[in-house]
Amino acid sequence: MYRVGVYEKRPEDEQEEYIRLKLPNKNKNEMFAIADRLMGGSRINVVCADGKSRMGRIPGRMKRRQRVRAGDLVIIKPWDIQNEKADIIFRYRRTQAIVLSRRKLLPEEIDVF
Numbered sequence: 001m002y003r004v005g006v007y008e009k010r011p012e013d014e015q016e017e018y019i020r021l022k023l024p025n026k027n028k029n030e031m032f033a034i035a036d037r038l039m040g041g042s043r044i045n046v047v048c049a050d051g052k053s054r055m056g057r058i059p060g061r062m063k064r065r066q067r068v069r070a071g072d073l074v075i076i077k078p079w080d081i082q083n084e085k086a087d088i089i090f091r092y093r094r095t096q097a098i099v100l101s102r103r104k105l106l107p108e109e110i111d112v113f
Contacts, residue, residue, distance in 0.1 A: 021100065022090050024075045030089060034110045035072045044068055046076055046086065049107040054078065054086045066091055073097040073106075073113070 024030035033046040036053070042063055046056040056076055058068055068074065068091050076086040092100070094113075100106050101113040 021092070021096055022075065023105070024089075028077065030075050030077045032106060032110055033074050033076045033086070034112065035068055035070050035074055037070055044070075044088070046074065046088070047110060048076065048078075048086070049110055051109055052084070054084055056086050056088045058088050062088060062091070071112075073100070073110075 024032060031049045033048045033054070033056070035056070036045040036047050038044050039055070042058040042060075044056045044058060045053060047053050054076065056074070062068070068088060073092040073096075074088050075090040077089055078086045097106075097113045101111055106113070
């Protein structure tokens, strides 16, 4: 399943809101990772769900729209040629990462939320 729906109750309006969150596609070799430290030059060191530490590259389309900071939950796709490098596909906001953690969708290696 590529997307998951989450019902979240907001106390201010007492309405249920349906939130769709992107999940990593295992068929495309995508996985969860935690941003560890910024290296400069749109590079960031990430700790992946398989336990490896990789050098992540922030593509220009993401760099212009949103910031990736240390401690963020991201989806990465390792390179086919060099497995120790990866591209960052998607960054979760803090509240989205907490929802994924509560629903037990994050691997235990990187569940820090």
